[in-house]
Every structure is written in structure tokens, then in C-alpha cells.
Amino acid sequence: MPVDRTLAVHENPTPRETERPNWTHGALAHSCCILPTMIPAGEGERDTMTSYRHEALSPSGRPLHPGELAFVRAARVGRLATVDAANRPAVVPICYAVLDGDGPVVVSVLDEKPKRVSDRKLARVRNIRSNPAVSFVVDRYDDEDWSRLVFVQVRGRASVVEPGAGIHERALAALRDKYPQYESMAIEERPVIVIDDLRGHSWRGDGEPFG
Numbered sequence: 001m002p003v004d005r006t007l008a009v010h011e012n013p014t015p016r017e018t019e020r021p022n023w024t025h026g027a028l029a030h031s032c033c034i035l036p037t038m039i040p041a042g043e044g045e046r047d048t049m050t051s052y053r054h055e056a057l058s059p060s061g062r063p064l065h066p067g068e069l070a071f072v073r074a075a076r077v078g079r080l081a082t083v084d085a086a087n088r089p090a091v092v093p094i095c096y097a098v099l100d101g102d103g104p105v106v107v108s109v110l111d112e113k114p115k116r117v118s119d120r121k122l123a124r125v126r127n128i129r130s131n132p133a134v135s136f137v138v139d140r141y142d143d144e145d146w147s148r149l150v151f152v153q154v155r156g157r158a159s160v161v162e163p164g165a166g167i168h169e170r171a172l173a174a175l176r177d178k179y180p181q182y183e184s185m186a187i188e189e190r191p192v193i194v195i196d197d198l199r200g201h202s203w204r205g206d207g208e209p210f211g
Contacts, residue, residue: 061155062200064104064198064199065209068152071140072138077094078136078138079091079092079094079136079138080092080124081136082123082128082131083133084130092124094136095179096175097174097177099167099174103197103198105167106136106154106156107167107170107174107192108175108193108195109193110125111187112190120191133158134157134158136153137153149205150204150205156196156197159194159196161191161192161194163188163189172187175187
């Protein structure tokens with residue numbers, strides 16, 4: 001009797017597991033910057049991958065336009081993204097200020113808000129010391145009028161500055177000027193995150209450039 005091959009195809013419509021698209025190890029993994037950690041390697045190759053990861057996450061793009069910088073300066077909160085030694089991203093909201101000088105610098109103190117671990121054990125601190133390339137986003141959302149949606153994404157190189165450094169005092173003064181809550185906090189002995197070499201891009205819901 002002839003075999004009904006059409007029926008055989010319909011009886012097994014689902015591809016085998018090995019034939020399914022592997023999004024985890026494909027484009028999605030690459031876009032999340034985790035592909036290098038998924039490739040088996042010896043010690044020498046691991047050093048190469050670490051260099052590749054740091055190069056890939058180094059600041060890139062153009063300096064911020066004055067309008068973008070003004071938007072960042074005026075905003076009250078940003079979302080800071082860091083990456084740990086295993087390329088796992090972490091995002092946390094931060095209070096920050098912008099210092100002027102040879103180039104704009106973003107500063108954020110590890111303040112007295114409740115934390116489960118000490119300042120130096122915070123993920124953002126450990127991540128910055130492992131990989132100083134960071135990014136943070138400042139945005140505006142309007143539920144009624146999406147033409148007012150705005151975001152500015154900033155990339156930079158971060159460091160953790162201890163009390164006694166020259167920029168530490170300037171950072172605290174700028175932060176206290178922006179956030180009255182810091183007037184009653186003992187932040188003089190707390191480390192400060194400093195982000196310099198700022199680069200980035202922006203988007204507006206009305207289609208207009210920042211200029």
C-alpha cells in the first residue's frame with residue numbers, strides 16, 4: 001500500500017529540538033553582549049575575550065549636544081547600567097549631578113539610603129571596578145501625549161572616588177545643591193561614582209532633534 005507522505009508530515013508538524021532557532025546563542029545573545037562568555041576557551045583566550053568585552057563596551061558615539069546635556073542636568077533620576085566580570089548586566093536608579101570643567105562629568109554619591117550590603121560590596125561598585133564602561137539613561141514619559149516622550153542615553157567611563165580626592169568635595173556640593181535631602185545626610189565619608197568621557201545619543205517623540 002502506498003504511504004501517505006502528506007499525512008506523515010502533518011502527524012509530526014513540530015521540528016526537532018535541534019532544528020529550532022536558538023535565540024539564546026544567536027542574535028539575542030550577541031545584542032546583550034554575552035556571547036563571548038559562552039564560548040569555551042583557555043586562559044589565553046579568556047584574556048582576549050576580556051579585552052574584547054571592554055573594548056566593545058567602551059564609550060562610543062558623539063559628545064552630547066548642549067540640549068541633551070541640559071536635559072540630563074535637569075532630570076532628577078537616571079538609570080545606571082553596569083556589567084560584571086561575567087558580562088551580566090545590572091541596572092539601578094541613581095541620583096546624580098553634572099559637573100562642568102574641561103568636559104562634563106556625572107557624579108553620584110553612595111548615600112545613606114538603606115542598602116543590604118556595604119558601599120564597597122554594591123554590585124555597581126564591584127562592576128565598575130571590574131569594567132569601567134557604563135551607560136545610563138535619562139527619560140521623560142507622558143501617558144497622555146507620546147509626542148513628549150524623550151530619552152538621552154549616555155555612555156562613559158566610571159570610577160569610584162574615595163573621600164579626599166579633589167573632585168569628591170565638588171561632587172558633594174553639587175549633589176547637595178540639587179537634592180535638599182543630602183543636607184541632612186552624612187555623605188562626606190561616602191565614595192562617589194564619577195563618570196567622564198561622556199558620549200551618547202537621544203530620541204524625541206516629536207521627531208525633532210535636540211540640536
